[in-house]
Amino acid sequence: MTYIVFDALGVSRSDNRYLHLFRQIAEWQRMFPGRFRFLNLETIAFAAQHDDVLDSTIKARMEREMGEADNMLVLVSPLQDTESPVLNWQISRGVNRFHLPVIIAYAGLEKVEEGTIRECWNWLPRKFKKYITRYPWARMAHIPLTMDKLERALKNYSAERQEYPWDAETIF
Numbered sequence: 001m002t003y004i005v006f007d008a009l010g011v012s013r014s015d016n017r018y019l020h021l022f023r024q025i026a027e028w029q030r031m032f033p034g035r036f037r038f039l040n041l042e043t044i045a046f047a048a049q050h051d052d053v054l055d056s057t058i059k060a061r062m063e064r065e066m067g068e069a070d071n072m073l074v075l076v077s078p079l080q081d082t083e084s085p086v087l088n089w090q091i092s093r094g095v096n097r098f099h100l101p102v103i104i105a106y107a108g109l110e111k112v113e114e115g116t117i118r119e120c121w122n123w124l125p126r127k128f129k130k131y132i133t134r135y136p137w138a139r140m141a142h143i144p145l146t147m148d149k150l151e152r153a154l155k156n157y158s159a160e161r162q163e164y165p166w167d168a169e170t171i172f
Contacts, residue, residue: 003069
């Protein structure tokens with residue numbers, strides 16, 4: 001099962017900058033429940049509606065869901081708030097406490113190549129920039145946000161099976 005890292009404000013703000021991505025992923029899960037199993041879609045919806053109460057109760061719920069996860073999916077785009085405390089907290093917890101393999105999906109790209117990470121550097125949350133520059137052995141796979149690539153990456157990387165990307169800049 002996959003834990004999706006999100007910025008609740010990015011889903012809930014009036015400009016709805018992430019709402020369409022959230023709906024797309026939820027629709028993939030609805031259409032293909034055997035292929036996509038996201039743990040925390042309900043938490044994302046709840047947090048987006050109640051971002052003013054993102055407190056220890058919601059964080060405890062997030063941690064419980066991360067503990068059940070097999071991997072972590074982080075959506076990135078040029079609209080992302082890379083400094084979001086909730087977003088960076090989830091990344092840190094998933095990587096450091098739960099040792100989840102991370103799949104970074106670039107919204108709006110059809111393919112990810114060797115230069116994509118540098119070209120889209122401003123899209124990445126602060127924690128990822130730290131991992132890439134200071135801890136290059138961090139295990140993260142970079143993919144375009146397409147259904148086929150996402151499905152294959154989620155099947156490939158698993159904390160339970162201890163299968164991880166090679167390093168912080170693995171292109172999948």
